[in-house]
Amino acid sequence: MAQRLEGRTALITGSTSNIGRSIAVAFAREGAHVVVSGRDKTKGAAVLEEIRASGGRADFVRADLDGTPALSHALATEAxxxxxGHVDILVNNAGIYPPSTTPTTDEDTFDRVFGVNVKAPFFLTQSLVPAMIGAGGGVVINLGSWITRLGVPSGSIYSTSKGAMETLTRAWASEFGPQGVRVNAISPGVIASVDWDDTTRGQADGMMRGTPAGRSGHPDAIASAAVYLASEEAAFVHGIVLDVDGGRTGVAVVAA
Structure with missing residues (x-):
């Protein structure tokens, strides 16, 4: 059976761990030549080793995206x-979630969150989409979040930044879709990290109580959605936000 991303090239930001790592591994498994990007060279090397051990193609570019156009443009050029010479698929995954409430959020934190979560992907997309258009098409996948639509009492700046990315998804689908570039987003639910201890995992599962899934998800669930959106199977899909959240935002399970 043919690989779904055979012959394609992909850049995944924040792909040295968790969701981004799963997406990079899944893309490579489906035949894409992947650029893994993140701040930690050691973690990046581990992702490359995993991909290459399975026969995949991958390279690493260290990048600490802070929202300045120069850093986003530099990553685009190196990748x-x-x-x-060309990126077919861009996954804007890198993001930060500082544990602050509205009263405790200072200006530096506000600017840092919007710099990493909104400005960096904006200028990276700005850098890469023209070449996609020139090559006849491409794909951009943004990462949103379930808390953009279901309010929680912390993380207001993070949820707002992810709401901005979901809005950009629709705007970019309108702007670039007619020129051959499909833009969509994935909204993950509560996704467990492999590094979490039992207590943290239990707290995450508790946040999913009352949903159809009833537990936190695995990063591979997001990777599977990303493969679909990047593939030709989604050729007629533009401007959506695909909820992969165990039913967190759309469904309530009421016990009898």
Whole structure:
């Protein structure tokens, strides 16, 4: 059976751990040549080893995206060079979630969250989409969050930044779709990290109480959605936010 992303090239930001790592591994498994990007070279090397051990193609670019256009443009240039001059698929995954409430959020934290979560992907997309259009098409996948639509009493700045990415998804689908670039987003639910201890995992599962899934999800669930959106199977899909959240935002399970 043919690989779903055979012959394609992909850049996944924040792909040295958790969701981004799962997406990078899944894309490579489906035949894409992947650029893994993140701040930690050691973690990046581990992702490359996993991909290459399975026969996949991958390279690493260290990037600490803070929202300045220069850093986003530099990542775009280096990734494009490693991928033969062109990125077919961009996954804007990198993001930060500082544990602050509205009264405790200072200006530096506010600017840092919007710099990493909104400005960095904006300028990275700005850098890469023109070449996608010139090549006849491409795919952009943004990462939103379930808390953009279901309010929680902390993380207001994070949820607002992810809401901005979901809005950009629709705007970019309108702007770039007619020129051959499909833009969609994934809204993950509570996703467990492999690094969590039992207590943290139990707290995450508790946040999913009353949903159809009844538990936190695995990063591979998000990766599977990303493979679909990046593939030709989603050729008629534009501007959506795909909820992969165990039913957290759309369904309530009421016990009898």
């Amino acid at each position: 494009s060079a490693l991928l033969g």
